[in-house]
Amino acid sequence: MIELPVVRLREDAVLPERAYAGDAGLDLATCERVELGPGERAVVPTGLAVAVPEGFAGFVQPRSGLAARHGIAVVNSPGLIDSGYRGELRVVLLNTDRERPFVAEVGERIAQLVILPVPELELVEVPELPATERGARGFGSSRAT
Secondary structure, rough: OOOOOOEOOOOOOOOOOOOOOOOOOOOEOOOOOOOEEOOOOOEEEEEEEEEEOOOOOEEEOOOOHHHHHOOOOEEOEEEEEEEOOOOOOOOEOOOOOOOOOOOOOOEEEEEEEEEOOOOOOOOOOEEEEOOOOOOOOOOOOOOOO
C-alpha cells in the first residue's frame, strides 16, 4: 500500500474516497457550484492538492454515471498529474448534451482519481523497430483496414 498525502486548500473541499472497497478510482468532488450549458466546458476546482509519490502518476478519469446520464465528459481524459505537481486538482468538464444544461452542486462527485505506477524509461534511438504481426496497420483500430 502507498500513501497519498492530500491537503485541503479550502475548508469545504471533500476528501477523495472510494465508493466501494476494491475500487480503482477515488471520487473527486467539486468545491464550487458549476453550471454547464449545452456544449460548454469549465475548469472545475476540487479544493485539493495531492503529493503523488515518485514513480507513480495520477490519472483523472470521467465518471461513467455522469457520462451516461448527463453527457458529461472530462475533456483531457485522462488528465495527468505528475509526481512533482503540488497545485490544486482541477477537472476540465464538458457538457456534450445538445439540449440540457448540467449543474454540479458543491460536494458532487465529478471525476475519479486513479494512481498508477509509471516506470522510469530510457529513450533509445534505433534505426528501426522490431517487427510485430500488427506492424503499423490499424491506427485507431485493432483491425487491419
